[in-house]
Amino acid sequence: TGEFSPFSSFAHEVFAKEWDAHPPQQQHRHWAQICSGNPTNKIRGCDKYGCGQFGADRHSGKGKHVGVDVICADGATVYAPFSGQLSGPIRFFHNGNAIDDGLVFLTSLLLPSLPGYCVKLVCVHPIRYQGQIRRGQQLGRMLPMQKVFPGIISHIHVENCDHSDPTPQLTPVVPPFPQQDSSWAPVCSGNPTNEIRGCDNYGCGYYGAPRRNGKGKHRGVDVICADGATVYAPFSGQLSGPIKIFHNGNAIDDGVQIRGSGFCVKLVCIHPIRYNGRIFKGQVLGKMLPMQRVFPGITSHIHVENCDHSDPTSNLERGKGQ
Ligand SMILES: [Zn+2]
Ligand SMILES: [Zn+2]
Structure with missing residues (x-):
């Protein structure tokens, strides 16, 4: 990827400068997240089939x-990178294989000062092949x-469509939005600073902590929360779920995902008030499940x-009253 990064960072700088000069409603030179689970439109590296x-x-x-190949897990939800007009289908392989679907995606030029886009998204099954779609709306499935x-x-x-490089549009603006509130609200009543679990006889709560049974490293952060405590949304977004990590029907195998405000996070071992719809930062999200019943003394x-x-540690810590 090295040979392309100088170009994309140069382009990025130019975009960032132009963008500063425009009022907030014209911020859409950069495309929105395309695939659930990949909020930064991360591009495929190299594998045995090639590079992305x-x-x-x-x-x-x-x-x-x-x-450009944007990483997306099979079956993941695909979102519109910008607002525009759909057309399709596009066949790419022309052999009827399981991934031979896609669509042309063409902008409507609502703002004359903005560039028009025409892009093909392939290996996606769209919800429909024509009509208007808004930026960030569900477009289909991987x-x-x-x-x-x-x-x-x-x-x-x-x-x-013109075979130019879409990388600059895919790269998110850093920081995502200047006025955006990047700190998360406290997630558990009784823990206003999102204090992280230390170590106990089951393991440690910090990101990257080793896990037993060859389960690799801890890919999250454990925010201390008493059984039965009220849980709040760390940021505003869209709920989806349920999210289960134990898959054994134990008392704490429940959770929810929130996507929005430039973040996507899973909160587990909680029982959410619902599994879909919008939620706002600081709003009641649910209740902490009885973890002591499953892991006594944790x-x-x-x-x-x-x-x-x-x-996610820095986002949780920025909640500490600044
Ligand atoms: Zn490709
Ligand atoms: Zn954990």
């Missing part, structure tokens, strides 16, 4: 990669790529895990 960046070499004399290419990093192939906690498995 723009211009990567392709085998079998097929020339260069004229698109097709089962593993069935066709076992072991590949599953991805949506994103190709500009420091009871909500397991907080970013959908992309990145470290």
Whole structure:
């Protein structure tokens, strides 16, 4: 990916500068998140089938990669990167395989000062092939790529209609929005600073802590929360679920996902008030489940895990009264 990063960071800088000069309603030069679980539109690296960046070499004399592969798990929800007009379907492989679906996606030019986009999203099964769609709205579902290419990093192939490089539009603005509140609210009543579980005889609560039974590392952070305590939404967003991690029907195997405000997080070992719809930062989200019943003597906690498995510690800590 190294040979492309100088271009994309240059482009990024230019975009960021132009963007500063525009009022907030014209902030949409950068595309929204395309796949659930990948809030930053992270691009596929290399696997045994090839690499995901723009211009990567392709085998079998097929020339260069004229698109960018945005990582997306099979079956994940796909969202519209910008508002526009749908058309399709697009067949890419022309062999009727399980992932041969997609759509053309064309902008409506609502703001003359903004660039028009035309992009193809391939390996996606769209909810429909025509009509208008809004930025961030559900567009469809990722097709089962593993069935066709076992072991590949599953991805949506994103190709500009004019074969230009879409990487600058896919790269999120950093920070996402200048006025955006990036700190999370306290998630548990009785723990206003989102204090993280230390170590007890079951393990430690920090991100990356080792886990027994060869289960690798702790991919979340454990926020201390007493059994039965009220749980609050750390930020505003859309709920989905249920999220289960134990899959054994124990008393604490419940949870919910929140996506919005530039974040996507899973909160588990809680019972949410509902599994869908919108929720606002600080609103009651549910109740801490009886963890002592399952792990007697543990420091009871909500397991907080970013959908992309990145470290949520800094967002939780920024909640500490600034
Ligand atoms: Zn591709
Ligand atoms: Zn945990």
